[in-house]
Amino acid sequence: MARRKKGRPIHGWVIVDKPAGIGSTQVVGKVRWAFDAQKAGHAGTLDPDATGVLAVALGEATKTVPFVTDALKAYRFRVAWGAETSTDDASGETVATSEVRPDAAAVEAALPAFRGQIEQIPPQVSAVRVEGERAYDLAREGVEMDLAPRPLWVERLEIIAADADGVELEMVCGKGGYVRSIARDLGRALGTYGHVAWLRRLWSGPFEAEAGISLEELERLARTPELEAHLRPLEMGLADLPALPVTEAAATRLRHGNPAEVLSGAEFGETCWAVRDGQAVAVGTYKAGMLHPSKVFQTG
Structure with missing residues (x-):
């Protein structure tokens, strides 16, 4: 006999405005508990000291996580000049210092090199894997690693405010970006050292921090109908993909993992999702009037 899953079969997204001082995994656990949900996951880790939007998927919404993870994200952050740290943010130990304090004009001149398609080396304390282990675990053991550069698309990087001791920036970037690496490398490019003093994720794909629920409100409303x-x-996790309407018969075929005809077209080979009565049925590849499903949603 199969074991019954704990919790409710509840499906959808919960947008949390994460405070500083708590990890993303802990937030997911709190959301899952508050909704008494069977399954939960998140679309993009935030460092414990970072704040802002953390999109938590429940139930079948976890199948849409990759599409949110791949979407653009916006960050606002402050780079403090004069010190580089072991973590590239304010939580680490200072490993190098400089008296150089670049002005706003110097920062503006350096920013073009950090826009467009760039390569960045992840921080030593990061979630990348090194021979099967997380870099942050190895860093805690005192291991210094030569991490390989990774590609990053930076859509926008602009100065919001500047003073003698640092600069506040806003960045829109693609998947896999490390703001801490931007701060570290920008400092070095300007002949000084820098680290992230604070960081806030403003939005991630279709989700905005301003629309998020606080942890205090989440805990206050936990296990109540108001939540x-x-x-x-x-x-919402499929917002960046074309939606193709289908008949009820086609929806049934798709839910069983079979290709089915759709009522409108898309580009050949494009990833799309089938919709019936406003609800997602499946995600798949469009080919010659048919959707070939790769993920199906069982929300009934």
Whole structure:
């Protein structure tokens, strides 16, 4: 006999405005508990000291996580001049110092090199894997690693404010970006050292921090009907993909993992999602009037 899953079969997104001082995994656990959900995951880790939008997927919405993770994200952060740290943020130990304090004009002149398609080396304390182990675990053991550069698309990087001791920046970037690496490398490019003093994720794909629920409110409303108002549709995780309507018969075929005809077209080979009565049925590849499903949603 199969074991019954604990919790409710609840599906959708919960947008949390994460405070500093708590990890992303802990936030996911709190959301899962508050909704008494069977399954939960998140679309993009935030460092414990960072604040802002953390999108938590429940139930079948976890199948849409990759599409949110791949979407653009916006960050606002302050780079403090004069010190580089072991973590590239304010939580680490100072490993190098400089008296050089670049002005706003110097920063502006350096920013073009950090826009567009760039390569960046992740921080020593990061979640990248090194021979099967997380870099942050090895760093805690005192191991120094030569991490390989990784590609990053930076859509926008602009100065918001500047003073003698640092600069506040806003960045829009693609998947896999490390703001801490931007701060470290910008400092070095300007002949000084820098680290992230504070960081806030403003939005991630279709989700905005301003629309998020605080942890205090989440805990206050936990296990109550009022909390349901903070559950967003599963379909929000598919906002960047074309939606193709289908008949009820086609929806049934798709839910069983079979290709089915759609009622509108898309580019050949494009990833799309099938919709029936406003609900997502499946995600798949469009080919010659048919959707070939790779993920199906069982929300009934």
